[in-house]
Amino acid sequence: MSQAMRPLAAPDAGGAPPPAFHLVAGARPLALVVEGSRLYEIDAELALRLDAGEAGAIEELLACGAGAPGLRLAEVAPPPHIHALSLNLAQACNLSCSYCYADEGRFHGAARQMPEAVALAAIDRLLESAGGGRVTVGFIGGEPFLNRSTLHACVAHARARAARLGAAVGFSVTTNGTLLTEADVDLLRDNAFVVTVSLDGDAATHDRHRPDRHGVGSHARALAALGPLLADPGRARVTARATVTRDDLRVAERVGAMLDAGFLEAGVSPARTGPAPELLLCGADWERFLAEMVRAADAELDRVRRLGAGEPLRFSNLGIALQQIHRGSCRPLPCGAAYGYASVSAEGRYYTCHRTLDDPRFALGDLASGPDLEARRRFLAARHVDAQEPCRSCWARYLCGGGCHAEVAAAGRDGCDYVRGWLDHCLRTYVEVAEELPWLLAAA
C-alpha cells in the first residue's frame, strides 16, 4: 500500500503542525524525516542546531529529499478487494490461558465451530473477488485444529479452486500446537503454511498462564506435538509468539527458550487486553518492558555477530522493525485490517480482523453480501493515523501506524512511550546493522 504525500485539503484544525523530523541522540546522531520515513546520519553540530529548532538547520535536513515539511499522508485510497481472509474455524479452545482475549476462544459467546459450508463459501468469495493473483487463507480460533476436518477440507478446496481460476493461494494458521497430528503436520509442510505457535517461553513461564482445562500446563504437550514439525518443517515456516504479561516482563529469556525449543524464529507481544487486568501492562510497566525488549534485541545481535555472516535474525520483533526502517515504511494504518484483510466468524460474518470478531463496532457484513465496501472505507478513514489523537502529532506515527485497532479500542493508547522508545532503539540499531551485519537487510 503506497501513499502519496500531499497537503490536507483543509488547514489543520488548530494546534501546531506535526513534527517534520525526529532526532535520535547518541554517539551517532540520527535524524528521521517523518515524510517518507527517511533516516539520515548527521553530525553533532547539525544535531545541536536541529535540537535548538533552528530554521536553517531544519531546511537543510528537509532539502535532502523532495517535498516540504508539514505534509501528511493522503487519505487511504479506495481499498482493493480483500485478498487475505482469516476463518475462525473454532470459537472454542482446549486450553484455558489466563490472558486470552478471546475468552477461551468463545469471544464472549457460546462455543461453536464454523460449519464447513460456511468456510468453503467464504473461500469461494475470496477467490472470486480477488480476480486472480494471490490470496491468503488463514485459520484461527480459539484453536482451529479443534475443527480439523474443516481445516483440511478448506485447504483442499482452496487449492483446487485457485488452480481453476489461475490464482495462487497461501495458507497460515495460529495454533497452540497441542493437538497436532501427523496428518496435520504433513498438511502444514506440504502447503507451505505460515504457522504461528502461541508459546510463552520455557516450561515454567509457559505453564504459568497456559494451562489446559484441568489446570495442567500445556508446554510439554505442545512441544511433543510440535516436535516432528520443528525437526522438519518442510515448506512450512514456523514461528513462536509469546504473550508477555506484567508479572514477568522478561523477553530475552522467553525468546531464548523458544529458540532452544527448536523454533527458527520467535517474537513477543505485550498483553494489553483480556479478562485478567492484573496481567495487562500499563503505566510504569512500559518502561520496564522497553528495557527488556532492548536487552533482548542486543542479545540477539550479539548472537548474530558471534555466529557471523549469513546468520539470520531470529527475534522477529527486531527483524520486522529493522526491515521497516530499512524500507522507509511509511503508512497511516497499523496493519491490513479492513484494507486487504478481514476475518470471518463461525456464523459467516465479516469483521475487520481476527481480534474484533463479534464486536459490532467492527462488523463488515455477512457472507451473503460480502465485506461491505462502504463500511471498510468509513473504518479506514476513521482509523487513519492523522485522524487519531495523540497520533497525529507524533513523529513515529507513520512507522507505528496507530497501534492495533482492537487493543486501542479496548485499552486506549497507553504504551506510546514504549513504542517510541523501541523505535529509537531500532533506529540506532539499524545504522549499526547496516554497516556490520548487512546480510540481515539484504533483499530476501
Added chain:
Amino acid sequence: MTDKILPRNLTARAAYAVPGNPPSTRLESGVGNCFPGLEYDHRNLDRRFFPGLVFEYVTLSDAAADPPIQGARLLAVDDADPELATGEARYQALAGPLASRLDELATRLAPGAVWFLSAIEQGGRKIKLEDSTGAPLDGPVVWRLVRNLRPEAVTLTVAPRGTRGRPVVLAGWRRRYTDPETGVISLSYQPGELTQSLCSPWMHDFRDCACTYWASNHPDIVFPAVEPGEPTLPSGIPDDPLLGQQRIDWLRAHRARALTASSAATQDANLPYEMSHFEINEAWQDLAIVLENRELGGPYAPRSRQVDNARPFATPVELRDQLLVLAGLEHLVILLYLYARYSLLAPDEARARAKKARSWPTLADDVEFVRYQILGVAISEMQHLRWVNHLLWGLADAKLIEGWSFAPAVVPPARVIPAAGKLQGDLPAVLRPLDPATRQLFQDIEEPSGYIDGRYARVTATLLQGKYPSQLYQMASNIVRDGEQHYLCFRDVNLLLSAYGKDLVYLRSIEPGKPGDPAVRQALDTYSEIVRDLVEGYRLGGPYENRLGLAEARQRMFTLDAQAEALARRGIGVPYLSLFAPPAPIPPR
C-alpha cells in the same frame, strides 16, 4: 552548511537530491532518452557492469591506430566498489576470490598499460570480442553484447594490448544496476557519473544531434526571406519564380540568402557548409525565425489571401451545389494531368533520344522529374475528390438540407474549364499532351486567383460559419493549401521545360486512342472499374467508407498505369472523356 547528512535507509537514499543536480537528473522526472541523453545516459551504467571494474566503450575513429583503440577499455579497478562487500547472497562465494583477483589486476594496470575486455562468458557461452579477422570488436558492439548479459554470474577475460602480458580471468557477476525493491541506483556509481555524457546544451545539438531529436525541432531547408518591396503572390511567395523556389539550408554558415541548398548523402558531408559548434553557441541569434517555411527578414505581417476575403455561400444548398461542381472539376483535372503525364517520354526513352542526338544530356533526369511531379499533383487531386465527397457527406450528416441525402459525387467529370484569373473564357476540356500551351493552362488552372482556388476559398469561408460541423472547415483548408503547392509545382515544371524552347523533345507523339482498339478498350474498362469502385467505396460516406472497395480501386490504378504507359509508348493516349456524353456547346461570349 554541514558536511554530514548521510542518507541511511532506502527511502532516504532514494530521495537524496544531490546538491547541485537539477531535478531533471532524477529518474522520475527524466525523459530517459539515451542518445546520449537529455537527463541521464543509461549507457553509463554499463561502464560498471562488472563489480570492481570500470570500462569505457571506445569506438573506432582511426582505422590505422596501433594498437587498436576500439572495444571496451578497462579504465580502472575500483576496489571500493560496495557491491564487493554487500552483494547478493548468491555471489558470496565468488566475492572473496574476485577481490583477490582484482587486487592482482590493479598492480598490473601500470600507467601507460592499455587493457581491454577480450572475452565474456555467461551461461556456458563464451564470446571472444574480436571479428573473424582477429580485429577487436568496436565499442558499441561490445556494449550491445554487455547489454545482453543477464544479472547472473559472468566470467570476464581482460588482456593488455600493445604490450605483452598474461590475460586475467575474473569470475564475478553482472551487477544489478538498481535495487530490485526500491529502484535506488547502485552506490558504486559516483556523483556525476551517470550524467557525464549528456547531450550538449540545445544550441549545439541543433547541429549535432545524431538521433535527430533536435533536428526534428528545427527547420531544415527553408525558403529565403522576402526582400521588402519584392513583388509577391497573395500567399507571400515572391512572384519571381527563381526567387520563389530557391531553397536554402537554415544552418548555413554563410548567412546571405543567394545560395541554394544542396544535400550530400551524410551529415558529415554537409557539415562544412553549416555553422560550426562555437558559431552555433555564439551566434545562435543569427539563425532566422521561420514561418510557413520561409525565413523572416522583418516583422511578420499576416498576408491577406483569397480565403480571408472570400464571400461565403448564402445557403447550405448553394454550398452543396458548388461542391458538386468542384467534384466534377477535380475529376476532370485528374484526367487532364494523367493524360499529359503519359505524353512525356520515359527516362529510358529520353536517354536513348538524347544519346542519338548527342544533345540534351539532362533530358532523362528532367522527364523523370516532370513525370513524378505531375503524377504527384494528379494523386493529390484524387485525394481532393475524396475529400469533396467527405465534405458532401458531412453536410448531409449534419442534416442541413432537407430532403437531400448523400450520394457519391465521382462522375461525370466536368467538361468545361471555367474562366477565372488568367483564363479569360470558359474552355472546353480536351485531353492534350504536355506542350507549352498545356503547361501554361495547368499553371493557370491551379493559380491562386484561378477558379478552383477561388471556389475553395468561398467553401472555406462558408464552413467557418457556426452551423457547419467544425471538422469540415479543416478539410477544406487542406485542399486550399494543397492548391498552392500544385501551382508552384506546375510553375517549376514550366520553368524546367521552357529551357528546351520550341523543341518538344521531351514528348512522345501521342494521338487519342480509338475505343474500338482492344488495348484502348481494356484501359477504358479499367478506368470504368476504378470509377465504379470509388462510387461503391464512397457510398456510405464519411467514416463508413468502404476501405476495401477503395483499396481495390487503388490496385486497379496500378493496372491502369501499366496499361496507359504501354499504350503511350505506342503513341496512343487513353481517351477517358469518350466514356461520357459530349459537353453542351459553350455559348459565345
